[in-house]
Amino acid sequence: xxxxxxxxxxxxxxxxxxxxxxxxxxxxxxxxxxxxxxxxxxxxxxxxxxxxxxxxxxxxxxxxxxxxxxxxxxxxxxxxxxxxxxxxxxxxxxxxxxxxxxxxxxxxxxxxxxxxxxxxxxxxxxxxxxxxxxxxxxxxxxxxxxxxxxxxxxxxxxxxxxxxxxxxxxxxxxxxxxxxxx
Numbered sequence: 001x002x003x004x005x006x007x008x009x010x011x012x013x014x015x016x017x018x019x020x021x022x023x024x025x026x027x028x029x030x031x032x033x034x035x036x037x038x039x040x041x042x043x044x045x046x047x048x049x050x051x052x053x054x055x056x057x058x059x060x061x062x063x064x065x066x067x068x069x070x071x072x073x074x075x076x077x078x079x080x081x082x083x084x085x086x087x088x089x090x091x092x093x094x095x096x097x098x099x100x101x102x103x104x105x106x107x108x109x110x111x112x113x114x115x116x117x118x119x120x121x122x123x124x125x126x127x128x129x130x131x132x133x134x135x136x137x138x139x140x141x142x143x144x145x146x147x148x149x150x151x152x153x154x155x156x157x158x159x160x161x162x163x164x165x166x167x168x169x170x171x172x173x174x175x176x177x178x179x180x181x182x
Contacts, residue, residue, distance in 0.1 A: 001028075007176035014180055025069070025177040027155040031169035034148050036140045039166055042094075042129035044101065046137045049091035053100065057082045057091060060103055064120045068154065085118070094121075094134040102130035104138055112147040119151075119160070132163040139167060 001007065004027070011022035049057060061082055065072050073081065085091040085105050094102040102121040106114055116139060121131045139149045151169060153160045 001175060001177040004174040004176045007178045011178040011180070018180075021181045023179050023181070025179045028152050028175045028177065029155045029161065029171050030173040030175060031151050031153060031164055032148055032172045033139055033143075033150070033167065033169045035168055036136050036143065037166065037168040039132070039136055040129075041133040041136065042096075044094050044096035044130065044133070046134055046141075047093050047095055048089055049086050049093050049103065051086060053091070053093060054082060054086060056100055057086070057103060060120045060122070061118070063123075064118060067120075091118075092134065092138050094130045094137075096125075096130070101125040101128075102134050104131070104134050106138065106142060109146070114142050114146045114149055116142070116149055116151045129163075131160075132166060135164065136167045139169075 002010065014020060015022055058078060061078055062072060072078075082091075090105045090107060092104050092106075093100045102125065103118065104116055104120075105118040107117045108115040116135060119131050119135060135151075142149050149169075150172075151164060152175075153164060155161065155174065
């Protein structure tokens with residue numbers, strides 16, 4: 001995985017040296033946010049995920065991997081990842097009338113920036129603006145202590161790219177995830 005031109009150059013060089021094949025697994029966009037746009041929020045509100053959310057977040061983590069075309073994590077790793085995001089207060093839930101409908105997490109903090117990741121909405125709840133609202137509210141909170149936020153998105157998913165730009169995220173780089181095969 002690298003900036004698109006570098007990943008594709010490496011892939012071509014690898015093919016030439018190994019007689020192997022490459023394929024693009026995912027075309028990603030790196031987005032940056034310096035200020036959250038004023039948008040109308042969906043009903044509901046953001047809250048910190050708690051231990052009681054662990055089973056739900058584990059289910060959503062599996063679904064997120066599947067939706068993203070990622071190899072499913074081994075049970076132990078998935079449980080450890082979700083446990084860590086809850087224990088470190090990194091996971092957030094958008095809740096409507098007491099029902100969790102969407103999640104996101106903060107990750108990879110630096111001195112000046114932080115990343116928003118694991119943005120997921122349950123399929124039955126999609127199309128209501130919950131993820132967009134969660135990303136906006138979470139990003140606004142993160143910008144209270146950071147200069148900017150970033151996030152990666154699958155460039156083939158028009159919905160996520162649209163909602164991130166509505167929030168105020170702007171594309172700054174394209175990257176490619178290249179798979180190598182012999």
